Amino acid sequence: MIPIEAYLAFAAILFAIGAYGVLAKNNTIVVLMCIELMLNAANINFIAFAAYSADAIGQVFVIMTITVAAAEVAVGIAILLNAYRAKGTIEASGLKSMRW
Template sequence: MIPIEVYLVFAAILFAIGAYGVVVKNNTIVVLMCIELMLNAANINFIVFSAFTTDVLGQVFVIMSISVAAAEVAVGIAILLNAYKVKNTIEADSLASMRW
């Protein structure tokens, strides 16, 4: 049997890749995708803990968080679409008219 640490390290690496992408990527759609990666890392954590303790609530949590993430992406894409209509760009660097 694969020990629990393997899964947890896998989830942590996934989370780190997502966080790195959020920080360095300029295209906001890619940033949203990276946020999805981070959320899925947390979901993997939940499922692993749930499977190893045979407590079913972790899996309930994952179903909830997947639906929340779907709603968040739907709203996020709609907001990006609106920003593209108004400002003709969705690059993070050019969405910086307000500072300090």
């Protein structure tokens, strides 16, 4: 039986990588992918605790998160497509028009 700490450590590492990507990458497609990484880190935590406490509700939650994430990515890609049409770029440093 793999101890729960291993899952948690793995999820933490995955979350940190995702966070790094969100913070550091200029390409917004990569940023979206990194957000997925962070979401999945959270999913792993859900599964791990669900298995650990033998409670199915965690697994149910994960299925819902995956669904929502799929929808969210679809919306995100659509925004980026429109941004590209409007501005000709999808670099985060180029999309700064929503400010004072």
